[in-house]
Amino acid sequence: MRRVTAVAPEVRGVLSVVVPCFNEEQVLEAFNRELHVRLLELGIPYEVVYVDDGSTDSTLSLLRRFASCDHHIRYLSLSRNFGKEASMLAGLRESTGDQVVLMDADLQHPPAFMGRMLELQREGYDQVVARRSRDHDGRIRTLFSRGYYRLVNHWAEVELVDGAGDFRLLSRRAVDALLDLEERNRFSKGLFSWIGFTTAFFDYADTPRSGGSSKWSYRKLLNYAVDGLVSFNSRPLRLAIHIGLLLSCLAFLYAAWTIGAVLIGGITAPGYVTLLVAITGFGGMQMVLLGLIGEYVGRVYNESKQRPHYLVRERTPSDVARPPTLRARSS
Template sequence: MSEMSATISIPLVSVAFPVFNEAENLEMLHAEVTRALETTGLAFELIFVDNGSTDASLSIIKRLSETDPRVEFVSLSRNFGHQGALLAGISHAQGEAVITMDADLQHPSALLPEMVRLWQEGFEVVFTRKRRYPVHGMRLRQVKLFYWLMSKWSGLHLSFGQSDFRLLDRKVFEVFLRMPEARKFLRGLVEWVGFRQTGLEYDPLPRHAGESKFPFRALVSFAVDGIISFSLLPLRWSLGLGFIVASMSFVYGIAMVVMGLLNYAGMSVPLPPGWATLVVSILFLSGIQLIAIGMLGEYVGRIFEQTKGRPEFIVRAASVSEREPR
């Protein structure tokens, strides 16, 4: 009886992996993560979320689950994006803490014991930062611009190199699961919810196989989601720009009236040509209006998505049940 009680009292740690066409990486990922977590002395489960893969990823995951009872799988009905797959993994986690990491082997498994140790010391969020970014040139400048915009426009303090490689205590990720917000931006929410947090730095490893599933278009969409989720600054800038343009137009109109009156009084004051001035003014004001309407449309679009109440993901099959928040 005492041995059974001791076994039951061992905390369970869940590790969730979003997987999209990572068939060549899965077996090595399973071996490395298992080896790292076995050193902690804790019970653990590995949840592989197949995010609509078109290769043999799901078959390999099912084979791993047959040979290792600690492996669970969640198969989504289609690709719901990286954040959707992360939420699917978190919502199916049975542990007292969940670690999220990518399946491309760039997140070092050797860091897992240290993350678990910090959690056992009382930290409820253990996030990670890259010491260096595994890209160069234009792509690196794009990533830096993303973090700069997020920090300046959203009011959050996202440092350069933060990723979705993190540990969350159950009380933290249950807060996420209870949020009705659509298109959750997890990197921002992790800071926003608070709790006791600490960070670790790491050097990303080279991708073992395959290619990146995060092109520039996805980075732009990710940045827009983050800014709109946490900031009204674009709307306020649009309002401020409208006031500036209106003020300039007012001053310009007064100047034209004064110049006309001076000419009427007999003074020779050259008036600017009307056609070029008119065309430039119309194009400038039209551009400002379209930009403002586009910004407003992004916010209205998010409201529309929220009112539809569609789920963040749809499960086609799973070996583990979705756990309801406490």
């Protein structure tokens, strides 16, 4: 890991900022002001691509107003809530810049750090990742998070860095590599690691949300953790085989011990508690392993349907909203 200090970068080309949004009306205007202040300080051509992930509040109305007032801003509105993975993919596909920054709209990803990202990118890094602290997470959540990263890094084929999320800068070739991956069950943290390329990290202090509430419930976090565990390895399936063999061996040994006890001491009355515990334990283990296999089968099923990752309901009305540098690039 490398620690850096903010330096005014000299980066050529257009910078794209991709911002997924879901029900962010309480903080979106403050974020947009802060973002544009920081972008103007950089002094380079830029575009901002907002992706409305099926918001039910006035997020889309705000994005329409932003785009009508600022030619640097474009937006997409998805037909429903497809999830953050789909909205990030939509924003990456829509971006045209030589460098692309991914960040959330809740100001927990401070726009002020874009200067650091660009400075490191100028040194030749294809990915520059802001790694947050966990100062504002509860003790239980922090404990489970660290335990999860140890577990997934033990099993997965790629390394996931604790605290490294979606807040990062990607070079155009890194973005193109991500867009070449057409899988439907996307786990971006793993995909960022899977594509490789040179990567630099820097730490930043975690900040609370400026408004609204987190969209990540414990149930969603658990499902996301399962995605990370099974998306980049098949070792749990091999583990199921090992557990099955172990249980079979234990059952054989227990049967041999029971037969030996009968031959030596005669027939005794069986223990109902032991029988009940054994049936419950083995039944629960079978359900867990069956669910694990079903998780992989379900992913194969989703991939086979080849449905699109998302559907776009609305986008920036016309190409007039784009700055001249971007029109020239895409023509």
